Every structure is written in C-alpha cells, then in structure tokens.
Amino acid sequence: MSLSIIGFLTILIIVLLLITNKVxxxxxxxxxxxxxxVLAGFGFAEIGDFFSEGILTVMNVAIMFIFAILFFGVMQDAGLFDPLIRTLIKWTKGNVITVSVGTVIIAAIAHLDGAGASTFLITIPALLPLYNHLKMNPYLLLLLIGGSASIMNMVPWAGPLGRTASVLNVDVTELWRPLILIQVIGIALLVILAVFLGIREQRRISKKYGLVSAEEAAAAVDKVNGDSDQLKVEGSLARPKLIWVNAILFLSVIGVLVWGIIPAGFAFMIGLSIALPLNYPDVKQQSDRIKEHAPSALTMATIILAAGSFLGILTETGMLNSIAANLVTIIPAFIAPYLHLIIGFFGVPFDLLLSTDAYYFALLPVVDQMAVGFGIDSLSTAYAMIIGNIVGTFVSPFSPALWLALGLAGLEMGKHIRYSLFWMWGISIALLIVAVLVGVVSI
Structure with a gap:
C-alpha cells in the first residue's frame, strides 16, 4: 500500500504542477x-537503472519527433502547401457554406506537420479577412480550424500518439494505422458540421446584414488571394519551381511511413536530408532552416525523454502496478468492463482540467493498468482515450497554440469555449461510437 500511496501522490503532484503551470x-x-x-527506499544506482529502462522505451519516438518537425518545417518554408490553400480559398467563391467547408479542408492540409502553432499561423491570417468581409463569425473560423487540426493531430508525428506510444512502449506508426479510418470519418463528420453551421451562419448574416452580393463576395476572395500572393512574392524561402519535386518527396516519405518498411525516425531523417539541399543549396541556408525549427523539435523531444524517465521510475519501482491493483479492488464490478469508454466519453471535458502531458503521461498509465486488471486490452484503452480526448485539443486553455490563435484572431478564450465545446464534444462522442462499431475500440 505504501508504494500505491507514494505513486498516487507522485502522479497527483505532477498533474497539479502541470495544471497550474508552475514548472x-x-x-x-x-x-x-x-x-x-528515494522516499520509497530505492538507491540512486537502482533509480539510474530505472531511468535507463524508461529512456530506452521512448528513444525512437523522440528521434522521430525531432526529424519529423524539421522535415515538415522545411516543406512549409518551401511553400509546398501554399498553392493548394490559395486554390481552396478561390474555390469558396465567397459562399458562406463553401467557405466553412473549405476552412475544414485547408486546416487539415495545414496541420499535416502536426504543429498547432504553424497551422494557426498559416490559416488564420489567410482566412480571417475573408470571414470579416463576408461578416461571418470569427469564432466559427476558430472552431472549424481547431476541430480539423485536432482530428489531424492523430498523425504519429503529432504529440498525442507520440506520448501514447512512449507510455505503452509500442511503435507509433503501428499505433496510428487503425486511426487513419477514424481520421477520415472525423473529417467527414466535421465537413457535415461545417455545412450545418454554415447554413446557420448564412441565416444569421441575412437576418442581421441582408444578403451579401455576389460582387462583394468575389471582391473579398480576390482581396484575400491578392494579399496572399503578395506575401509569397515577398517571401525568400518559397521554392515554387520545385513544388512538384517537393510534393513527390513529401508523398514518398508519407508512403514509406504508412508502409512501415523502415523506422519512422529514419524515414523523416532521409526526407530532411534530401529536402534541405534540394531547396536550399547554400549551407548557411540549410543551417538557418534547422535553427528556425529546432526549438519546436527539441522541446517536444525533451518532454518525451523526460516522460521516459518518469514512466521508467513509476513502472520499474512497481508503483503503477500497485496503484492499479489497489484501485481494481474498489471499482464497482459493473463499471469495470467499460472503464476505458467512460474515460474516453469525458475526454473533451478532461481537456479543460488537464494538460495534454498530464492526460497522457499521468492519467493514461493509471487507467491502462486498471483496465488491464479487468481484461481490457491496452491498445483499446489507448484508442478510447485518444479518440475521446483529441478532438478537444484546441478548446483547452492548456494549449499554447490556442492562445496564439486567439491572439491572431483577436478573440477571447471564454467565448471560444462556450461557442465550440458543445460541438467538439459531440464530434468526439460520435467518433468514439464509430471506433467501437469498426472494432478499433473493443468492449
């Protein structure tokens, strides 16, 4: 029982520190x-062994994060996604419903790098003027971008799957494959929601401002595209002449990743090694690109390595097993087989209470150990918690990228949560049901 108490207090203190943003x-x-x-009576030599065991379980994930973020950063610098985004903006033709659907698609493309900050930096400046010209609610823009980016956040080089893979000690690309179908269905559901909210928004605009004329809508689209084109002309990093070569390289890396023929980290390492000299032959430019994206890459990698240390100590000391064994005895038997579904159901509200790190590094290991005690497969628990939680990523005040988005759009956190929480939680529950029906999550 003493190990359980120490382990529980350890997790509780870490969660509180992460929630209060003290460290x-x-x-x-x-x-x-x-x-x-140390308090549990282990010596430093033993703790050093626990650290080594924990680090070994997350090393591949940390390597993948470093090179994935660098690779996608270079692809964005080279302007790979810019023409597609500008084309989608033109495709909307100023129709409110089409703009809503286009927002979902644009955000999904922009979030292919798995980084929320860059997604908002790309999409909000491009789309906010269009929303303003059409008198559309900017909170709808944030809901659709955040929802689309959250669903795309299931890619293996984004945070949640990397964290989960490090906790369960599984290959992150293997973890991702069953979620591809969930992502496709999730984007489809979000498109349906965008149509519904677009119709509602169109009615609101007509009632408050009258109908927006076709000429006004066309002028808004032309202005937004003109501003975007001008910025791209002024940018020195874009490589429009190499767009097809970059596209082939990008698709090749993703194809190798899905195929699983080589480790994910090695695939991104090769992709980066080709992308740098291809787009920036000058050595100084190559170094500058690495320096530009290194902070994001190293921040995520260091967190993963620290989590390896944390999980290594809690696992090797027996604290996690002890917590699970004791909790299993007090959970009502009728709830036990559905524990993972219950946690998944409340995943989005958990986003308002726990940071991503606290959810995956503190809550997931405990729930997994408890669920295993009731015969629930670890992967099923992980998928239920990922699918249930991930849609709310950019409704959470613990998301630094969301604060950036609010600043870019000039919006308020409270109003965003009130506007988006209901819809995002609904999408989350729907996806969890779909995951059960297709067998990704077992009961």
Whole structure:
C-alpha cells in the first residue's frame, strides 16, 4: 500500500504542477519521480537503472519527433502547401457554406506537420479577412480550424500518439494505422458540421446584414488571394519551381511511413536530408532552416525523454502496478468492463482540467493498468482515450497554440469555449461510437 500511496501522490503532484503551470513538464516529470523513488527506499544506482529502462522505451519516438518537425518545417518554408490553400480559398467563391467547408479542408492540409502553432499561423491570417468581409463569425473560423487540426493531430508525428506510444512502449506508426479510418470519418463528420453551421451562419448574416452580393463576395476572395500572393512574392524561402519535386518527396516519405518498411525516425531523417539541399543549396541556408525549427523539435523531444524517465521510475519501482491493483479492488464490478469508454466519453471535458502531458503521461498509465486488471486490452484503452480526448485539443486553455490563435484572431478564450465545446464534444462522442462499431475500440 505504501508504494500505491507514494505513486498516487507522485502522479497527483505532477498533474497539479502541470495544471497550474508552475514548472515545465520536464522539471515536473524528472524531479518529482526522483524524489518519490528515494522516499520509497530505492538507491540512486537502482533509480539510474530505472531511468535507463524508461529512456530506452521512448528513444525512437523522440528521434522521430525531432526529424519529423524539421522535415515538415522545411516543406512549409518551401511553400509546398501554399498553392493548394490559395486554390481552396478561390474555390469558396465567397459562399458562406463553401467557405466553412473549405476552412475544414485547408486546416487539415495545414496541420499535416502536426504543429498547432504553424497551422494557426498559416490559416488564420489567410482566412480571417475573408470571414470579416463576408461578416461571418470569427469564432466559427476558430472552431472549424481547431476541430480539423485536432482530428489531424492523430498523425504519429503529432504529440498525442507520440506520448501514447512512449507510455505503452509500442511503435507509433503501428499505433496510428487503425486511426487513419477514424481520421477520415472525423473529417467527414466535421465537413457535415461545417455545412450545418454554415447554413446557420448564412441565416444569421441575412437576418442581421441582408444578403451579401455576389460582387462583394468575389471582391473579398480576390482581396484575400491578392494579399496572399503578395506575401509569397515577398517571401525568400518559397521554392515554387520545385513544388512538384517537393510534393513527390513529401508523398514518398508519407508512403514509406504508412508502409512501415523502415523506422519512422529514419524515414523523416532521409526526407530532411534530401529536402534541405534540394531547396536550399547554400549551407548557411540549410543551417538557418534547422535553427528556425529546432526549438519546436527539441522541446517536444525533451518532454518525451523526460516522460521516459518518469514512466521508467513509476513502472520499474512497481508503483503503477500497485496503484492499479489497489484501485481494481474498489471499482464497482459493473463499471469495470467499460472503464476505458467512460474515460474516453469525458475526454473533451478532461481537456479543460488537464494538460495534454498530464492526460497522457499521468492519467493514461493509471487507467491502462486498471483496465488491464479487468481484461481490457491496452491498445483499446489507448484508442478510447485518444479518440475521446483529441478532438478537444484546441478548446483547452492548456494549449499554447490556442492562445496564439486567439491572439491572431483577436478573440477571447471564454467565448471560444462556450461557442465550440458543445460541438467538439459531440464530434468526439460520435467518433468514439464509430471506433467501437469498426472494432478499433473493443468492449
């Protein structure tokens, strides 16, 4: 019981530190478990072995994150996605419903790098003027971008799957494959929601401002595209002449990743090694591109490594097993087989209470250990928690990228949560039901 108490307090303290934003995740996940292990009576030599075991389980994930973020950063610098985004903006033709649907598609494309900050930096400046010209609600823009980016956040080089893979010690691309269908269905559901909300928005605009004329809509689209083209002309990093070569390289890397013939980290390492000299022959330019994206890559990698240390200590000391064994005895038997579904159902509200790190590094290991005790497969628990939670990623005040988005759009967090929470939670529950029906999550 003493191990359970120490382990529970360790997780609770880490969660509180992450929630209150008192320290960085690295500090919380390194120092707190270290102190806990010492209090539990383990020596530094033993703790060093626990650290080594934990680090080994997450090393491949950390490597993948570093090179994936660098690779996608270079692809965005080279302007690979810009023509597609501009074409989609033109395709909307100023129709409110089409603009809503186009927002979902544009955000999905922009979030292929798995980084929320870059997604908002690409999409909000491009689309906000269009929304303003058409008198559309900017909170609808944020809902659709955030929802689309959240569903795309299931890609293996984004945070949630990397965190989950490090917790369960599984290959991140293997973890991702069953979720591809869920992502496709999720985007389809979001498109349907965009149509519904677009119709509602069109009625609101007509009632408040009258109908927007075709000439006004066309002028709005032309202005937005003109501004976008001008920015791209002024940019020195874009490589429009190499767009097809970059597209082939991009699709090849993704194809190799899905195929699984080589480790994901190696695939991105090769892709980056080709992309840098291809787009930026000058060595200084190559170094500058790496330096530009290195902070994001290293931040995520260091968090993953710190989580490896945390999980190594909690697992090897027996704290997680002890917590699960004791909790299993007090959970009502009729709830036990559905524990993973219950946690998944409340995944979006959990986003308002827990940071992503706290949800995956503190809550997931405990729920998994408890669920295993009732015969629930670890992967089924992980999928239920991922699908249930991930749609709410950009409704959470714990998301730094969301604060960036609010700043770019000049919006308020409270109003965004009130506008988006109901719809995002609905999409989350629908996807969880779909996951059960297609067998991704078992009962």
């Amino acid at each position: 960085t995740p690295i500090v919380a996940m390194v120092l707190v478990p270290l102190i806990a292990a």
